[in-house]
Amino acid sequence: DAGVTQSPTHLIKTRGQQVTLRCSPKSGHDTVSWYQQALGQGPQFIFQYYEEEERQRGNFPDRFSGHQFPNYSSELNVNALLLGDSALYLCASSNWAYGETQYFGPGTRLLVL
């Protein structure tokens, strides 16, 4: 039973570029949430997808957008990258009907130069 997988593991971009991160949820899960974890801080909620729609959003600008596909996998897109976007981006999956407990992937480490 595969857990949550994310790709790529590491990424280096320059300011102003765009980036796409990918996530495959744990088997049996249909809900994907994205979090940003800056160095030395706890994860911050970006948004959550269910049934291919954004259901909730945290306090992040519109430069952060996402998508969920029919197979429940998800993408996080960040446009016009800033130095401050450097962080570990975590994907978490859960089952909408059974709720509450989220399972996290290993994350994508993004460095913006």
Place this chain on the structure above:
Amino acid sequence: AQSVSQHNHHVILSEAASLELGCNYSYGGTVNLFWYVQYPGQHLQLLLKYFSGDPLVKGIKGFEAEFIKSKFSFNLRKPSVQWSDTAEYFCAVTLPLDDYKLSFGAGTTVTVRA
């Protein structure tokens, strides 16, 4: 806005010592409470969770946490730590109508010396 405070940034212990990590949250209503752990080089894993019922919750690897509603606290404990407990520990909460939005504390780094 919901906030979570973890009192200790870094805790250093010797093996067999007892561990207690503090966690306080700011929301006055019903909350769901979690402790997650991140071992070096590994992803976040759920240690334990509290939704309702017995305020003393037992989790994996000998950890437990006590929910004290009057103190808005959910402290994590382990009677005797091992070197393998070296990790970063995060307290998190969700609101009942906001189940998918985990609000995390800043984390506590625990270093256990052999």
